[in-house]
Structures are given as C-alpha cells and as structure tokens.
Amino acid sequence: MIRKYIVERRSWIMLFILLQLLIIFVSFYDPTIPFQSTLYLVFLSMILFSTFFVIRYNKETRFYKSLEERDNNLDLTSIASPESPFEHMIEQSMTDQAELLKQAASHNLMTLEQEKDDILAWIHEVKTPLTAMHLMIDRIDDETMKTHLTYEWLRIHLLLDQQLHQRRIPFIENDLYIEHTDLESLIFDEIKTLQSWCIHKGIGFDIHLEVPQVLSDAKWLAFILRQLLTNAVKYSLASDIIINSYVRADQTILEVKDSGRGIDPRDISRIFDKGFTSTTIHHDNTATGMGLYLAHKAAKSLSIQLHVQSELGVGSTFTCTFPQRNEFVHITGV
Template structure:
C-alpha cells in the first residue's frame, strides 16, 4: 500500500508516457534526427513529467490517507469529505451522498417503527398487570378446588409478562442498570419466596443454605435471572428436589433432579428461540428465557454455564465474578 498502489492507479498515464517515448525513439531512428537536440527536448519533457508525477503522488497520498481516516466517520456524517478532484469524483460523491441520505431515512423509519412497537408492548405489559392482580385477588378470597392450579397458571402469566418487559428493556438504547455491592442472600430468598407455591404445588423439595456474601451486580436484574432459572427448574422437574447453593469462587448454582438436557442441545440452549428436544415435547417453551439470562448476565459482567445429564437433572452456574464496570 502506498507508492505501488499509486503506480497501479496511474498505470494508464505511465503506459502512455512510455508509449510516447517509444514513438519518439522510432522517429529518431527513422529520420536520423540529431540525437543531441532531440535528446535535450526529451530530457526536458521527462523532467517536467517527473515533477508533475511527484506532485500528483503527493496530492494522491494526502487524499488517500484522508479518506482512510474518514472510513469510520463516514458512517455518521459526510461533512468532512475532501473536495472532488475531478468531475468523475464529484459524480461519485453525489452518489455517496444519495446513498447516505437514503440509509439515514431508512434507519430513522426503522427506529421509529421499533420505538412504536416498544411503546405498544410496554403499555400492554403494564395494562395486563391490572387484570392479573384482580384475578389474583379473586383467587385469594375464594377458595375453590381448582385454586391451586389457577394460581400456578396466573403466576406463569406474570412471569411471561416480566419476560416481555425484560426483553424490551434489553433491546432499548438505555437500560436502568444500577451496579453496586448487593447482599446475595436477600436476592435469593426473594426469588425462592416467589416460587414457594410452585414447589408446594408440585411436591418438590428445596435445599438452600443461606449465604453471607455480597456481589457487585444489579439487584433487580439478577433477581430476574434467578426467577427464570427457578422457573425452568420447577417446570422440568416432575419430582425430586431443587438445590440452591454458593460455590467458590462466587459461583451460584441452581441444581435440579429433573429431566435434564440432551448433550446435542447443550451448546445451543442460550440461542434465542432454541427449545431443543424438551421444547418440542413441551409446546409452552419459548426458547427465550435462557437467552435473556445470558444477555442480562453479560451486561452485568457475569457469565453462565450449564451441565446436564438426561434423566438425572441440570445444574446451572452463575459466575458472579465480574469484569470491571462503572459502579454507582
């Protein structure tokens, strides 16, 4: 890159100069012209041509480096483009401006559509909470034989609504992350209280040893992740137990004795929309929960991993060690 590129770009001019020189030599030989007079004129023309070539190379090099520096800036603005050096460059710049304006208009339209969709679903998610709360109140005041099952179904609806809100927030331009030192035990207990009726309804045992450590995280978003993982543990554990424990160094593990995950599904469980074999059996699976967990934890500076054996259960590990992020 540099002088070789310049020679290649100007190859027609150099070839033309060499061709003219060859013609001059042929005429010199055919007509037996005085070598000194013709040679002096040729040398003078050569010096002028070489000087023009050096000047052209300097100008070309400056424009080339300037355009290279604008490679990233041109994605956002065309104001700093160098002035065109020819009518052909001017035509190219007009085409570039037209494409830039069309892209900007398309991007603005897409952004507007996404914002409208986000506003609509956010409004829907908040409005649906009113009838959910009303149904929950009715079920609490009227004890029916089906109350237990209805409460569990209503609780699942609440979880899906929270999932929608989380999905919208993660895709928005701004988030409400508040990173600070949070005691881990209250976060875990809050999630376990939410799912206590589910454990009782399915007859599952819960094993939890209180922890006494703090982690740098966002309390609300980590709670959302725990709720998603507990939801999966309860959903795919027909009988047995769920264990929540803390392992060193700062690894929170949620382990169940449920159906487990097939080995061929494990590498893809965090992909958006991927449900695997269990999802094809359980038509209610969306393939969004673990995807949101990984995205959320990634933005919090944490990581997540899964080990599973079909028929024996699954262990999900949240690695709470985190990369450096701005604190509150």
C-alpha cells in the first residue's frame, strides 16, 4: 500500500522536491541570501514534509485499505467511514451499484422461481394426457406396435420425471421425511414401471435383500433407484440385473449390478458430472447426462454414498451406502 500511495502522490512529492531545489539554487547564486541558513531551512522542511507524509498516509489510506481487504460481496458494512469528498463519492457510487445489483438479483430470482413454477405446472399438465395415452396403448391388439409405443411412452415418462426432480432438487432439504423404508416394495414398484422395456430387451432381475428396510426418504430413494435401474436396463442386453442389500461395517449397502457395456476407466470419475455422457460411445443421442448427476445430488442430500465399479465390456456395479441413524439427527422427521 505504501508503494501505491507514493505513486498516487508522486506529483506532489516531485513538486515539493523541485521547490526545495529551486530555493537552494537561488540561495547559491544570490549572495544576499545566506546559503547555510537556506540549507538548514530546507532540511527542516524535509523533516516536516516527511512527518506530514506519514501522518497523511495513515489517514488517507484507511478507507482504501478497507476496500482492498473487504470480501467480494455486496456487503459494504466493512468499509471504513469516508472522510474526504472523493471517498464519499466512491462510497456513494458503490452503494448505488450494490443496490442495483441486489434489485437485479432479486428480480432474476423471482423470474427463475416463476419459470420453475411454470415448468412444474406444465409437467403436471402433461402427465394427464400421458396417462390417457398409456390406457389407449393398453387396448392395442398388435403386440409389436404395443411394445414399441409402450417403450416410447416410457421414455417420455422417465424424461418428464427427471425434469420434475431436477426442478425440485435445489430445495430437496424442504422435501425430506426420513423413515424406515421398505426396500422390496420400492424396488418392485420401480421394476414394474420398467417391465415392458425389460421384457422387450429380455432382461430379468435377481433380487436378494438381506436387509429389508433402510432409513431414508422413500420418494427420493425411489428416484435414485429409478436412475440406477434405468441406466442398468438401458446398457444391458438379455441378461439379469442383480440387486442385493447387505450389512458391512455396521452400514447397509444396496447394490445394483448389470452385465452391460461397462464404463471406460477414463470416464469413471466423470459419470456423476452434469451433462456427461460417454467418451466411448459419444454418438449416443438418447443419453442426457442428467440421470446419474441428479441421483448423485439426491444421494448426497440423503447422506448416501453413491459409488460405481465397472469394467469395459463386462458390466457395472453401483452401490448405495446408507448412513447410520445418528447421522440423520440434523434432519427433521427422524
């Protein structure tokens, strides 16, 4: 800060030095002026100027130091009180800008909230004709046509469900109710939703639940399972998907294992990233890169550790490690 202050006041410093040199020059060439007395006077002036400089440095940089040290936010309370007219101008300008930014942020937040509400309302409206469409598909006699239409209907249903949860996930903490959740009924409900797709692909399920219940939120846990099962069915072909639950190190673990195409080792660390699909089969236009990302975010809010082990061309195993009860003490409803 001292270097910046010297640079800021360099014109005044140079003016003072030039004045002192001028006085010495005049005294040196004018015999009527005592040269030694002049030097003494210049010396005293230098001392007084240096003292003045130090005093003014502490006084004039206090406001700017507070600007330099403040956090990069809209809170201006940490700024020192301005003293000079220019400092008042700076403070007023910053206050006006902060107020404008707060108003813009508030407006943008209201706009985003309105958009979110509109999209949620639209999703719920679309579900009505989608349900009617499913009933109409059930009355089709042509099994081939019925299978194809059911698959496309399921894709729309899953994408809408994904969008719905994507809009809700920023506020998931307000939507949690932790209770003992029956794994079997939850898993079978999700499998039933995917039944037509699984039949079409020749996929079965091998389920072994040593632990029948877990402590979690049933609705959001169902969403996580939906993403894992959808992912497993999508990338498997004519093989069984194995679902196990067991206890290890006093923690319940739910495992979803498929025999699909597997995941490239270079992709493992990125599969839970938003929008990431694959570097192995990059032309897969049906992948959105959102399912596992949303599942991971929901799992994190539920204190569930979501991991994956995979071998390219062999298959993948996703594991959900559930927390113990004492890890939920901060969530209302336990």
